[in-house]
Amino acid sequence: MRLLHRALQHARRLPGYRDSLGRLPPNLEPVECLRRLSILRRQDLQRDTEAFRDPLHPGIAIHTSGSTGTPLVYYLAHKARIRRLVQYARFFAMHGWRPWDRSLSFKVLPDSSQRVGGAWLDRTVLIRRTVASVKDPPRHQFQVLKATDPHMLHGLPSMLAQLAVQVQRDGWRPTRLRRIFTGSESLDRNVRHCLEKVLGAPVVDHYGAAEGGMIGWECELRSGYHLNVHGLFVEVLDDTSNPVAPGRVGQVCFTTLDNPAMPLVRYAVGDLAVAGDGAACPCGRPEPILPEVIGRAMDLFYFRSGPKSPWVVVARMREISCLRRFQLVQTDIDTVQVRVQSTGRGPLDHEEIRKLVTSEMGDDICVMIQETDDFPRLPSGKFAPALRLYQPSAR
Secondary structure, three states: OHHHHHHHHHHOOOHHHHHHHHOOOOOOOHHHHHHOOOOEOHHHHHHOHHHHOOOOOOEEEEEOOOOOOOOOEEEEEHHHHHHHHHHHHHHHHHOOOOOOOOEEEEEOOOOHHHHOOOOHHHHOOOOOEEEEEOOOOHHHHHHHHHHHOOOEEEEOHHHHHHHHHHHHHHOOOOOOOOEEEEOOOOOOHHHHHHHHHHHOOOEEEEEEEOOOEEEEEOOOOOOOEEEOOOOEEEEEEOOOOOEOOOOOEEEEEEEEOOOOOOOOOOEEEEEEEEOOOOOEOOOOOOOEEEOEEEEEOOOOEEEOOEEEOOHHHHHHHOOOOOEEEEEEEEEEOOEEEEEEEEOOOOOOOHHHHHHHHHHHHOOOOEEEEEEOOOOOOOOOOOOOOEEEOOOHHHO
16 A cells, blocks of 8 residues: 555646545545546547656656557656566566577567567567567468477467467477467467467466556466556456456556556556456465456447447357357448357357347347458457447448
8 A cells, every 4th residue: 555655646746637636635545545536548648648747757658559549658767667577577487488498479569678668578588589570471470480489489369379270270380389478468268278279388378558567467377367566556447437346347447556757547458357356366476366357348339229339249259169269340330240260179050159149239230150260450460359340420
């Protein structure tokens, strides 16, 4: 609570928080203080970035990938940058990544180490790393994998699943791979199973954001995400800015505790997650656990009958055992295309999928199912399980 109190006291002095924090009693408990504040959203920062920046604390400019829309410029204090780099290095080292290991990373940006403020990781833990782009054609990505034959593999879950398809088709698999690291997207359990089976190494996931660094990370038990309590105060909130009950889904918001250059208070990162009960992991580490990260909060689909959120359909689709990957795309006012890819363990039941979609979105919805290996990505290179191509304004 001491770190949270200090962060809130510092934020009070900035124009972006002066009205909201200034009207609260200065001796209010830090958590109670948060409960009385509304959620800070990306568009608030984009509207007036300088209002949330402290000119007395110099920092470097961090550019987000723009996967949720317009990229954001965020300022990170130098000491906070170092702490975040060390945290990532510890995470990789904890799971066996050594400087002498041959590694391959598929990146959203040309070099994400530049985005977080330096190439220190490249000179130490990642000294033998090869970097490729998630936007490269799958066949080219496979050739890079084959040429590198790494000990450690790192990338987006959706992109690595696509790579696994190429591995199966070619018949070659990595001979030295010890660990697969995933991040920047939600990790579906079917994708985890696919990667481990096809590539022959355990998958370890971490959850982070450019604005907050590493939010959570999996330990060796992989039973949830250990929260970064030293750098962030994390909440899972409902639409009224109140905490959801343990086991329920809400939006992830955090307050930064280590960045005086541009403190963020109750910042909505744009993701949905399952709230934990505050209990620590069975591994013995003291941090509370975030049981599951659902992924990006999704745009509403707009039908004649009204707007519907696709996330319930996405959650139920993930329970289909023979389904490896899928994508919901609204292509017209009452038409949803469902792109699907089988695990190969059995045929997909198209009628089951059709009934699942219509049960949540309405019987008057036309559902078109297409089995494919091609799943369009966002401009940033990331994958979205639900896309709205139809624009309501076109009516």
